[in-house]
Amino acid sequence: MTMFGLKEASVAPLVRQIAGDELSTAEVAEHFARASWSGIAEPGDRVAGVLVGIAGAGAALTALVERWDADRLVAFVADNGGELSSEDARKALARWLPRLTSQTALVALRQAGRLGVRLLTPSHELWPAGLDDLGWHSPLALWVRGGEATLATLDRSIALVGARAATGYGEHVAMEAAAGLVDRGYTIVSGAAYGIDGMAHRSALASGGHTLAFLAGGVDRFYPSGHEALLTRIVESGAVVSELPCGAQPSKWRFLQRNRLIAAASRATVVLEAGWRSGSLNTAGHAAALGRPLGAVPGPVTSAASAGCHRLIREFDAVCVTNAEQMAELAPFDDKHETPDASGPASTDADEHRPEQLRVLDALSTRAPRSPHDVAARSGLSVGDVQSALGILQLDGRVVERERGWIMR
Amino acid sequence: MTMFGLKEASVAPLVRQIAGDELSTAEVAEHFARASWSGIAEPGDRVAGVLVGIAGAGAALTALVERWDADRLVAFVADNGGELSSEDARKALARWLPRLTSQTALVALRQAGRLGVRLLTPSHELWPAGLDDLGWHSPLALWVRGGEATLATLDRSIALVGARAATGYGEHVAMEAAAGLVDRGYTIVSGAAYGIDGMAHRSALASGGHTLAFLAGGVDRFYPSGHEALLTRIVESGAVVSELPCGAQPSKWRFLQRNRLIAAASRATVVLEAGWRSGSLNTAGHAAALGRPLGAVPGPVTSAASAGCHRLIREFDAVCVTNAEQMAELAPFDDKHETPDASGPASTDADEHRPEQLRVLDALSTRAPRSPHDVAARSGLSVGDVQSALGILQLDGRVVERERGWIMR
Known part of the structure; x- marks a missing residue:
């Protein structure tokens, strides 16, 4: 050697x-x-x-x-x-x-x-399985800054991507999407760019969720520099990942190749807002080529910033998704895969909450949808407690949210 | 008898x-x-x-x-x-x-x-052929007020429908869609309701196009009453049609049945803006059941007024259409069908215009797209004359409108 x-x-x-x-x-x-x-x-x-x-x-x-x-x-x-x-x-x-x-x-x-960066090779247990679908184009190594355990959550991840030149509408949609997906237990994958990417990461962090950023250069230097504070926060509670070694500069080619990692590592990719020639369409193309579910959020036809999304729906068979629930449907949880996880550290939390969950279940009907307020009143719990219990029960598949409230399965 | x-x-x-x-x-x-x-x-x-x-x-x-x-x-x-x-x-x-x-x-x-209303039965030459697809549910007669010749243009028609509770966005989209389709030689079919329907008719009239309204009651009394002036204008330059005799009141059932006429009589149906439970989804359902091409215009996911359109795209395989060009693609002209029409009464007009058409053709290129202004300058005709000549030449398949202007085939 x-x-x-x-x-x-x-x-x-x-x-x-x-x-x-x-x-x-x-x-x-x-x-x-x-x-x-x-x-x-x-x-x-x-x-x-x-x-x-x-x-x-x-x-x-x-x-x-x-x-x-x-x-x-x-x-x-x-x-x-x-x-x-x-x-x-x-x-x-x-x-x-x-x-x-x-x-x-x-x-x-x-x-x-x-900097505490970790080097992962394909033999590592945390190596994202989805990357193997890239075949000979798979990365040779991953450099991971932050919590490498975040990589283990990629089996329930959705990539939220979009244009840097986002509108207020696009940013709103990104914020709602990331928060709603985090509520449903998903990890948010994106590219830390300005606009849609940044908003998706920010919203995931604000919701206390997992988020992972793939960079086009070394993870020792944050790009774009205006997102240094954001990337620092992602490192603290998620992970920043690159296939390039520390010291490597981002380049146009590397951005395009970075996009293949976002698409391959995630279970599904959703384009939230993109102009006719947005780089995020490249990520969408990778997702489609890999056979990953691809969603696109429509917007006003009068907005050039949504033209790329409409193009994906029209020409590339992207699923029209309008909210986090529909995005989650692109990559439903495999409950069988989850059982081992649930018996790990996470189940401690679940056990702690069990009394509240029981009371919430008691207050629910299998037929009549009830609002969290209604359930709070029936169970004698606070609305906040009810909502967090509902979130956990939803992950366990015990409750379902309908248009007019929650029901028990 | x-x-x-x-x-x-x-x-x-x-x-x-x-x-x-x-x-x-x-x-x-x-x-x-x-x-x-x-x-x-x-x-x-x-x-x-x-x-x-x-x-x-x-x-x-x-x-x-x-x-x-x-x-x-x-x-x-x-x-x-x-x-x-x-x-x-x-x-x-x-x-x-x-x-x-x-x-x-x-x-x-x-x-x-x-009132000069005409009674048509299925044996009449102007009976819309598309209605035959309704089988035993086909109307028994049609009562037509206005220019019954408008019925002959249904072979190049698109139904533009949508919610009564339209937003400014939806009305804008309806206006652009109808104007753009009229420019391409299409007849606009709708139901004369408030909101999207009304805007579609208005815009068609403003563009000097053919438009046809199907009513849910007798054509002697205009419904809704607030659209009396609009319906009067449609009678003057298009046609108002019902399968119910004069004197019949509109009813909920009749509105739903009227929708099947809109869908069946038109080559394609486009829903421009519709809430989750808009009646226009009923028209869309008829169009789909009849195998007619169905389009829906996306809108902001934050707008409840577009939820029905997104639902059609997601659940009912409606084509996502964002402009008149894409709507026209749903029901392209069949040039072979047109030839007999063009040799009928309409050809008199065409003959009158022939010198202008020749001058317009002389001023066009087969490669470089040219604007009507450019063609006007080259041909020595007015922009208006150029536009009307282009319209006729387009119907004949001699010229095509590209993104940046017109070219000769």
């Missing part, structure tokens, strides 16, 4: 700090190689995906350091059951070799260590 | 006046019977449709006047290859017999004669 000739002793502590104390020497080398590759290959580089996927990151890096030529790479991939044209191999080497230095990875690892 | 024992000499002049001078005695009787039936059976009465369809209106009326019982009716229908249960026949007789008087038809015919 190569680590660019660096001594294992100088690299291993750094790698173990950001990727896991329990890593073996071989795993350290593989993580270091993944970290290096995330700086050598641009996001979505298929040839890197093939090579690393087939040879392992360490062996693939060795091939680079040993200056294998294109023919040897092609033969090596073919021997291992893969496919690579010599033209692709030649071009890839021409892309990668200028970036072949131990410094980028070392600097990135040190910066990650300073 | 029965005419309630009325002397032919007293009825025939009246019938010939409103249904056609050239009618034979037998045809007079049949028209009189249809006129009677349109007052005896409620709109959409399937049993009346079966009986009149199988026996002819005159024979069916004779059966009523001669007080046939249910069994005889059933046997008669069966003998003629139809199907009718004795239960249905019994109930139908119970509905019809209380209304069996010569007076309603006579009064209606006299009133029609006074």
